[in-house]
Amino acid sequence: MVLAAVGQMRSTASLRANGEFAAQLIKRAALKGAKALFLPEASDYIAKSAAETVELAKAVEDSPFMAAIRKALAAVAESTPIYVSVGVHEPCDGGQRVKNTLLWLDPQGMIVHMYQKIHLFDVDVANGPILRESRSVEPGKTVLPPFESPIGQIGSGICYDIRFPEHGQYLRSQGAQILLYPSAFTVSTGKAHWHLLSRARAVDNQCYVINAAQAGKHDAEGTRESYGHAIVVDPWGTVVAEAQTESDDLIFAEIDLEKLAGVRMKMPLEDQRPEPSPYK
Ligand SMILES: O=C(O)CCC(=O)C(=O)O
Numbered sequence: 388m389v390l391a392a393v394g395q396m397r398s399t400a401s402l403r404a405n406g407e408f409a410a411q412l413i414k415r416a417a418l419k420g421a422k423a424l425f426l427p428e429a430s431d432y433i434a435k436s437a438a439e440t441v442e443l444a445k446a447v448e449d450s451p452f453m454a455a456i457r458k459a460l461a462a463v464a465e466s467t468p469i470y471v472s473v474g475v476h477e478p479c480d481g482g483q484r485v486k487n488t489l490l491w492l493d494p495q496g497m498i499v500h501m502y503q504k505i506h507l508f509d510v511d512v513a514n515g516p517i518l519r520e521s522r523s524v525e526p527g528k529t530v531l532p533p534f535e536s537p538i539g540q541i542g543s544g545i546c547y548d549i550r551f552p553e554h555g556q557y558l559r560s561q562g563a564q565i566l567l568y569p570s571a572f573t574v575s576t577g578k579a580h581w582h583l584l585s586r587a588r589a590v591d592n593q594c595y596v597i598n599a600a601q602a603g604k605h606d607a608e609g610t611r612e613s614y615g616h617a618i619v620v621d622p623w624g625t626v627v628a629e630a631q632t633e634s635d636d637l638i639f640a641e642i643d644l645e646k647l648a649g650v651r652m653k654m655p656l657e658d659q660r661p662e663p664s665p666y667k
Contacts, residue, residue: 388641389538392416392424393628395617395636397603398433400443405431406455409473413459415637417467422537425599427617428474428487428504428546428569433605437523444478444485447498457496468494470536472599474545474569484525489543489569491534500534503527504545505554515575520547530554532561538642539564539595546570549584549598552591559592559657564647566594570613571601577614582626589620593651595642596620603633622650 394412398405409430416424431452434440447453456473463469471492476485487507491500505527507520533542542558542565549555549568558566566588572581581598589596602615617630619640628640651657 388643390419390421391538391597391619391640391642392419392421393597393599393617393619393630393638393640394424394426395600395602395615395630395633395638396427396430397605397613397633398427398430398601399605400432400434400439402432402443402445402450402452403455406450406452409452410455410459412637413456413469413471414463417463417469419639420467421469421639423470423472425567425569425597426471426473427599427601428489428571429476429601430473430569431475433571433601433611433613435606435608435610437519440476440523441478441482441485444476446478447475447490450475456492460492460494460496464494470494472541472543472567472569474599479525484523486527487520487524487545489545489567491536491541491543500531500541500543502531502543502545503529504548505530506547506551508547512573512576516573518573530557533558533563536565539644539647541565541567542594544568546572549588550580552588555588555592555594559594563592563594564644565642566592566596567598568596569599572614574612574614577616581614581616582618585618585620586624586626589622590624591656593622593647593654593656595622595647597640600630602630622647
């Protein structure tokens with residue numbers, strides 16, 4: 388069993404302040420003995436408008452947010468090394484839009500894996516928000532194969548990707564044991580679907596699901612507000628850790644790959660898919 392830490396943030400438009408907060412989470416998670424810390428989508432900043440989202444984007448090497456993360460990793464590297472998954476924005480499209488990216492950093496702060504969000508949140512929800520993420524974000528085009536980590540094989544998605552079961556299923560077919568959906572869910576869609584989707588992806592793929600979350604109001608006017616409830620679900624669909632309030636900013640879960648193997652052995656879904664597929 389290996390300990391994972393999952394963070395909840397209330398990122399604002401200040402990359403510096405968000406970096407300082409993330410740095411504290413890294414130090415606290417490392418001190419507790421976690422081997423990996425998972426931070427939410429858009430940890431570096433959450434802006435009020437599409438235009439501001441594009442304006443604030445910084446290349447990883449120029450980002451004060453990333454500088455703070457790397458400094459914190461360096462501070463703990465010798466005594467309690469820890470890996471970090473973190474959602475950031477990167478400039479692209481000649482400055483017209485940004486990438487919504489998940490980075491996986493080793494304890495030295497080097498980027499080992501980088502995934503760009505594929506499915507963008509362009510929706511008009513009844514009694515909920517009208518959002519057009521594609522105004523400011525360029526969609527990614529590739530699902531990446533899972534990567535090795537101290538807690539198991541990780542497959543990456545971001546937020547809205549969780550609503551596309553084929554994304555998780557593909558990652559599972561490529562060997563994923565853990566699915567990540569770092570998120571900034573809206574309050575209304577979170578209330579309706581967050582737990583359902585987190586548990587569904589865990590059950591249909593027999594994977595751990597680790598969903599770090601943005602929580603609370605991101606600016607003084609409350610223009611953007613996120614649902615929170617950072618969560619870890621085991622491969623049987625049981626919630627093994629969940630942030631209970633907005634200020635519950637760091638939760639921990641033991642990742643048990645023997646438990647995962649047991650679930651898959653007793654109900655071997657992956658081996659029970661007929662060949663040739665009846666769905667094509
Ligand atoms: O799927 C949802 O309800 C929320 C998705 C979202 O907020 C996002 O992808 O940024």
